[in-house]
Amino acid sequence: MDLVGTRRKRNYTTIISNSLKDSYPHNLQMYSFPPGNEIQLSEFEELALERLQLFRTIEYTTQKGLRIYSEEWKECVYGELIKNELKRYLRLAKSTDFENPSDIDLQARRADHISHFILRLAYCRTESLRKWFLARELEWFKLRFLQQSPKSIEKFLKLNNLTYTSISPEEKAKFYSELSDSTANAYAVDQLNFYKVRFTEVPSLIKSRRVFVHKGYAYIPNFELVTCILGIFRSSLNEALVYANRRLPLMDDDRINFLITNLHNIYTGKDYSQNFNSGKVGLTSLDVYARDHFPLCMKYVYGILKSTHHLKHDCRLQLGLFLKGIGLTYEDSMTFWKNEFTKKIDSGKFDKEYAYNIKHMYGLVGQRTSYSAYSCIKIISSNVGVGDHHGCPYKHWDSVILRTKLNELGMTTEAVEDIVNTASKGHYQIACCKHFEYIHGQQNKVAISHPNQYFEESLECSKENKNQKSQDTPKIVKKQKANDTTLEINDIDWNEDI
Amino acid sequence: MLKTVLENESRQVFAEEQFQQALHIYYEKLYPFKTLFKWLSYGDPLYILKREIAFTTLNDRYIRHKSFQSEEDFQQYIFKKNPAKIDIGAVCHVPPRDYAVVPVCRPIEKELVFDIDINDYNEVRTCCKETDICPKCWKFICLACKILERILIEDFGFKHLLWVFSGRRGVHCWVSDKVARQLSNEERCSILAYINLIKGNTNVQRKVHLPSKPLHSSVQRALEIITKNFIDFIIIEQDILNEDNNGLHKFLKLLWDCRQNEFKQVMSKCKTSIERWNAFVIHLNLLQKSNCLPNKLKYLKEEIMLHYTYPRLDMAVTQSLDHLLKAPFCIHAKTGKVCIPFRVSDMDKFNVIQVPTLSVVLDELNNYYQKQTLNNHFNIYKSDKNFECNHILNTSLCDSYNILLNFVMELEL
Numbered sequence: 001m002d003l004v005g006t007r008r009k010r011n012y013t014t015i016i017s018n019s020l021k022d023s024y025p026h027n028l029q030m031y032s033f034p035p036g037n038e039i040q041l042s043e044f045e046e047l048a049l050e051r052l053q054l055f056r057t058i059e060y061t062t063q064k065g066l067r068i069y070s071e072e073w074k075e076c077v078y079g080e081l082i083k084n085e086l087k088r089y090l091r092l093a094k095s096t097d098f099e100n101p102s103d104i105d106l107q108a109r110r111a112d113h114i115s116h117f118i119l120r121l122a123y124c125r126t127e128s129l130r131k132w133f134l135a136r137e138l139e140w141f142k143l144r145f146l147q148q149s150p151k152s153i154e155k156f157l158k159l160n161n162l163t164y165t166s167i168s169p170e171e172k173a174k175f176y177s178e179l180s181d182s183t184a185n186a187y188a189v190d191q192l193n194f195y196k197v198r199f200t201e202v203p204s205l206i207k208s209r210r211v212f213v214h215k216g217y218a219y220i221p222n223f224e225l226v227t228c229i230l231g232i233f234r235s236s237l238n239e240a241l242v243y244a245n246r247r248l249p250l251m252d253d254d255r256i257n258f259l260i261t262n263l264h265n266i267y268t269g270k271d272y273s274q275n276f277n278s279g280k281v282g283l284t285s286l287d288v289y290a291r292d293h294f295p296l297c298m299k300y301v302y303g304i305l306k307s308t309h310h311l312k313h314d315c316r317l318q319l320g321l322f323l324k325g326i327g328l329t330y331e332d333s334m335t336f337w338k339n340e341f342t343k344k345i346d347s348g349k350f351d352k353e354y355a356y357n358i359k360h361m362y363g364l365v366g367q368r369t370s371y372s373a374y375s376c377i378k379i380i381s382s383n384v385g386v387g388d389h390h391g392c393p394y395k396h397w398d399s400v401i402l403r404t405k406l407n408e409l410g411m412t413t414e415a416v417e418d419i420v421n422t423a424s425k426g427h428y429q430i431a432c433c434k435h436f437e438y439i440h441g442q443q444n445k446v447a448i449s450h451p452n453q454y455f456e457e458s459l460e461c462s463k464e465n466k467n468q469k470s471q472d473t474p475k476i477v478k479k480q481k482a483n484d485t486t487l488e489i490n491d492i493d494w495n496e497d498i
Numbered sequence: 499m500l501k502t503v504l505e506n507e508s509r510q511v512f513a514e515e516q517f518q519q520a521l522h523i524y525y526e527k528l529y530p531f532k533t534l535f536k537w538l539s540y541g542d543p544l545y546i547l548k549r550e551i552a553f554t555t556l557n558d559r560y561i562r563h564k565s566f567q568s569e570e571d572f573q574q575y576i577f578k579k580n581p582a583k584i585d586i587g588a589v590c591h592v593p594p595r596d597y598a599v600v601p602v603c604r605p606i607e608k609e610l611v612f613d614i615d616i617n618d619y620n621e622v623r624t625c626c627k628e629t630d631i632c633p634k635c636w637k638f639i640c641l642a643c644k645i646l647e648r649i650l651i652e653d654f655g656f657k658h659l660l661w662v663f664s665g666r667r668g669v670h671c672w673v674s675d676k677v678a679r680q681l682s683n684e685e686r687c688s689i690l691a692y693i694n695l696i697k698g699n700t701n702v703q704r705k706v707h708l709p710s711k712p713l714h715s716s717v718q719r720a721l722e723i724i725t726k727n728f729i730d731f732i733i734i735e736q737d738i739l740n741e742d743n744n745g746l747h748k749f750l751k752l753l754w755d756c757r758q759n760e761f762k763q764v765m766s767k768c769k770t771s772i773e774r775w776n777a778f779v780i781h782l783n784l785l786q787k788s789n790c791l792p793n794k795l796k797y798l799k800e801e802i803m804l805h806y807t808y809p810r811l812d813m814a815v816t817q818s819l820d821h822l823l824k825a826p827f828c829i830h831a832k833t834g835k836v837c838i839p840f841r842v843s844d845m846d847k848f849n850v851i852q853v854p855t856l857s858v859v860l861d862e863l864n865n866y867y868q869k870q871t872l873n874n875h876f877n878i879y880k881s882d883k884n885f886e887c888n889h890i891l892n893t894s895l896c897d898s899y900n901i902l903l904n905f906v907m908e909l910e911l
C-alpha cells in the first residue's frame with residue numbers, strides 16, 4: 001500500500017468527514033461502511049489497542065464468572081474501563097440515547113467505527129481469531145443495544161433499514177395460549193407485539209426454548225428483537241471477515257502489516273492448540289499429575305478411563321486434547337490410550353476403531369487441523385447425554401453427587417459446602433476456582449477459564465510454594481508514538497460491501 | 499449359485515462365506531439402488547457427486563471418502579466390494595473422492611438426522627438389559643418417535659421425514675427438507691437443545707428439570723402424548739415401582755431433592771406399582787397444595803413422567819454435519835435384520851422381533867423364483883432392467899420399499 005500522494009484511487013463509498021454528526025447519527029453502528037478519513041499512524045495504533053483492551057475487559061469480566069449483561073457484570077466492566085482509562089468506550093457503554101451528541105460523543109463514535117475496521121483486518125486471518133473477534137463484537141454490540149431507549153432503538157432500526165412486521169390480531173388470538181405459555185418472561189401477552197421470523201434466524205431463542213415455534217417460524221416478542229438484530233449483525237460481520245481475509249494479501253504496507261499481524265500476539269493468551277509443552281509431561285508422571293493438578297472435570301474422566309478402560313467419543317476428545325495441551329506427545333498419547341483400552345478389547349480392534357481418533361486429535365489425519373483443548377465455556381456448554389461422563393462437574397452433576405465426590409477427595413466439610421453452594425448458584429467456574437484455592441491454600445484470585453490453565457496454575461503453585469504471583473487483567477503495553485506519518489485510511493482494503 | 503446357497507440355509511444364521519454370498523445376492527437382486535440414489539441426489543447429479551459415502555467391508559475395514567457419479571458406478575462398486583455396511587455422509591464442497599488431491603474436504607450440507615437407541619433407556623426399562631430388546635421396551639422407542647415426529651412437523655414445519663429401523667435396537671430419522679439439509683452445525687445444536695429435555699450424565703439422577711414458569715407448548719404436547727400411555731405402559735407393564743426389579747429403589751432416587759424418605763414410607767405401604775404411583779401422586783398433590791414444596795419442584799410429577807419416557811437422543815449424531823449414518827436397507831451384521839423404513843403412524847404394529855432378516859427375504863425370493871420357473875420357465879439369471887422394483891415387491895420388504903418410494907416421490911425431484 002502506498003502512502004499519501006501516490007496512492008491508487010479506488011472507487012468505493014467514502015464517508016465525507018465534513019460533519020461527524022452526519023456520519024455518526026447513532027451510538028450504535030452496524031459498521032456497514034468503511035471509514036474514509038485520513039488518520040495518523042499513531043492514532044491508528046492507539047485506536048486498535050484501545051479496542052483490544054475493551055474486548056479483553058469484556059472477556060475477562062465474563063470469565064470471572066459474572067453472568068453476562070447482569071448489573072454486577074456491567075458495573076465490573078465500567079470499573080475496568082475507568083481503571084484502564086478507556087473513557088470513550090465508557091461513554092458509549094453507558095449511553096442510552098442518540099440525540100444531541102456532544103463533541104466527545106461524536107469522537108467516541110468515530111473511534112468505535114475506525115477501530116472496529118482495524119481489528120477486522122487483524123482478526124480476519126484465521127478461524128479462531130475470527131471466532132474470538134466475532135464473539136467480542138457481539139457482546140459489545142448487545143451490551144449497548146440493551147441500554148437503548150425504545151425511541152433510540154426505533155431510530156437505529158430505521159437508519160439501518162431493518163423492518164419487522166408484527167403478526168395480525170387474528171393470528172395472535174388463534175395462538176393466544178401458546179404464546180403466553182411459551183414466551184419466556186411474557187407477563188401480559190396482550191401488550192406485546194409479536195414478530196414472525198424463520199426459526200433459523202434466532203438459534204439462541206430456539207435453543208433455550210424461549211419462544212413459541214410453529215411450522216418453521218419463531219414468534220418473537222418485541223423485547224427479544226435484539227436477538228434478531230444480533231443474528232443479522234453476526235452473519236454480516238462473519239461474511240465481512242471471510243471477505244477481508246481473502247483481500248488481505250493485497251495489502252502491502254509494511255507498517256500496517258506489522259501491526260495487524262502482531263496485534264493478537266500482543267494480546268491473546270495461549271490457545272492450547274499447539275503443544276508448546278510437547279514432551280514436558282511423560283507417561284509415568286501422569287497418574288501423579290492427575291491426582292494433584294487436574295481440574296475436577298479431567299480428574300473424573302481420567303479416573304473413569306482407568307477403571308473402565310473405555311471412554312465415549314466426546315469424553316475421549318475432552319481428555320485427549322487436554323492431555324495434548326499439557327504436553328503429552330503423540331507417541332505417548334497413543335501408548336497411553338492403547339494401554340488402557342486394550343485391557344478390555346484386543347489391540348487389533350483398538351487400531352481399527354480408536355487409533356484414527358488419536359491421530360485426529362494431533363491433526364495427523366482428516367482435516368489436518370490441530371485441535372485446541374476445550375475451554376471451560378466449551379465444556380460447560382457441551383451437551384451431555386445419558387451415560388456420558390464428559391462435561392463440567394460443577395454444571396452437570398447433581399449437588400448430592402458433587403458433594404459426595406468432593407468428600408471423597410478429602411476436602412473439609414466447610415470447603416465442600418462452599419463449593420457446592422457456588423456451583424448450585426450457577427457460578428461453575430468460580431466453584432472450580434474455589435476448589436483450586438482450597439487445594440492450594442491460597443487466594444489465587446485468578447479466574448479459571450481453561451482446564452489447561454488450571455493445570456498450569458496448579459503446577460506453578462506447587463513449584464513456588466510461597467512465591468505467589470498475583471495476576472490482574474493483562475495490561476496491553478502501548479507502543480510509543482514513533483512514526484507519525486499521515487496515512488490515509490482509504491488505502492486499507494476495508495471490506496466495503498458487507 | 500443362488501440355489502446352493504439358499505438350499506443350505508433353513509437356519510437363521512449363515513456361516514461366514516454363505517453370508518457373503520447371500521449378501522451379494524441381496525445387493526444384486528433386492529437392494530433399492532435406484533430409489534436410494536434418486537433420494538440422495540435430490541435431482542442434481544453434482545449433489546450426489548459431492549456426497550460422501552463410506553463402507554465397512556466384510557473383514558471390518560472402513561473405507562471413507564467415496565463418492566459416485568452415477569447409479570451404475572455406485573451399484574458396480576457395491577457389487578465388487580460387497581460391503582457389510584453402507585454409510586451416508588455429508589455433501590462436501592468438493593467431491594470427497596478427490597480427497598487424495600484436496601486434503602480438506604469440508605462438509606456443506608446434510609440431512610438433519612436423529613438416532614434413538616434403547617441403550618439409553620437402560621436406567622428406566624425393567625424388561626431387558628444391555629443390548630437386548632423386546633416388544634415391551636420397543637414401546638419406549640415408539641413413544642419417542644411419536645413425540646419427536648410431532649415436534650419436527652408441527653414446530654419446525656418439516657415435511658420430508660424418513661424413519662428407518664437401525665437393525666438391532668433403535669431407529670434413525672432423516673429429515674430431508676431443503677431447510678434441514680442446509681442447517682449449520684450451530685443451528686443443528688439449537689434444534690437439538692430445543693427438543694432435548696433429558697439432561698445430565700451418569701451423575702444426575704432425575705434427568706429432567708423444568709423451569710417453574712408455564713410449560714412450553716412443545717413440552718405440553720409431549721406430556722399429552724405421554725399421559726395416554728403412562729399408566730398402562732410404564733407403571734403396569736414396565737412395573738417400575740416393583741421392589742424386586744429394583745424399580746422402587748431407582749424411583750426413590752429420583753426424589754433426592756424432595757422428601758425422599760417421606761415418599762418412601764408412603765409408597766412402601768402399598769403393594770402394586772399402580773397403587774404406589776397413585777399414592778405418590780396423592781401425596782405430592784397434598785404437599786403442593788399446602789405449599790410445602792419449593793417452587794422449583796412445581797412440575798415434579800411431569801419431570802418424572804418425562805424422565806421415563808421422553809426421547810433420549812444420541813446428541814453426537816444430530817449435532818454435527820460430519821456424522822455418518824447407516825443407509826436404509828442395509829443388513830445388520832449381528833442380527834441379519836434389514837434396516838427397513840417404517841411409518842411412525844403404523845409403529846404400534848411394528849414388531850421388532852419379526853423384522854425380516856437376510857435369510858428370510860432370500861427365501862421368499864427363492865420361493866417366488868421357483869413358482870415363476872414352474873409357470874413360465876422364467877430365467878432367474880437373466881438381468882432385467884427394472885430388477886429393483888420387480889423383485890423386492892415379492893418379498894416382505896415390499897411395504898418398507900413402498901415407504902421409501904413414497905418418501906422420495908414426495909420430494910418432487
Ligand code: SF4
Nearest residue numbers: 295297376392432451
Ligand atoms: S470450570 Fe473448567 S476446569 Fe473447572 S471443572 Fe469446569 S470445565 Fe473443568
Ligand SMILES: [Zn+2]
Nearest residue numbers: 625626632635
Ligand atoms: Zn425389553
